[in-house]
Amino acid sequence: MNTDTSLVTRSHEENWLPILELAAEEVFEIMVGCRVKVAGQSEHKPNEEFTAMVGLAGALCGILTVGCDAKTAGEVAQRMLGDTVGSQEQVADALGEICNMIAGNFKNKLAGTDGRCMLSVPTVISGGEYSFHSLAEGSCMETVVLFEGAPIAVRLQLEN
């Protein structure tokens, strides 16, 4: 049973990470007007002062997070709005929407989840002094994309 689970987990990571990266690249290109470059996760670690989260339930259960430093989050919001960002709420709102669209784009690209995977509304945490613990066992896929050279972490934790 454990072997089966680890095989499924490894299969997810191998097969779905490129889909997650493509989903993130498309969202940044279309909605932010900026091509991001996938950097992998080992070299670049963002200081996650803003973390947006969207829950997945149904055929896929888990959570997708997008994290970056405050300056990068502000620049993403400014590029989305095409205007000066007025408040921290707008920055959080913009990053939450980015996370929401990456989650939606990712699940729309997966075969077999049609209508059976639901997304929560986004939640955004600001402030970097926290640690994240999931009580569910499962797999975690993570990538880092570079937005104008600044790292943004995109992480998908799925329950088994």
Place this chain on the structure above:
Amino acid sequence: MGKTTALIVDDSSVMRKIVERSLRQAGIELEKVVEASNGAEALAALQNNVVDLILCDINMPVMDGLEFVRQAAAMESAKGIPIVMITTEGSESHVVQALTAGARGYIRKPFTPDQVKEHVLPVLGKKQ
């Protein structure tokens, strides 16, 4: 058709602004934009405003977009107003649910201004 009054329903204020900008980029002259952050607010807005077009998200707190479309379809004051969904929910079942409830168009996020043009102009009776 003259200028358009649009009701934009999305829980994200950033997304409401992007949708408004996309409508302008599509060449739609906007008389007024009414904003609502969920379906319940949108129903209230329909009581107080005459609108020509509704663009609506699906995943929202309080009342989601599908329920809004169902309730709006039953409102006398909302009869004939075209509703176009703009949402991350891209599954065929969501599209079918939305169109069955009364939506006239469906745009998946992320979207380009050209996609907004392609889906919105026909429901306003305008040529692309």
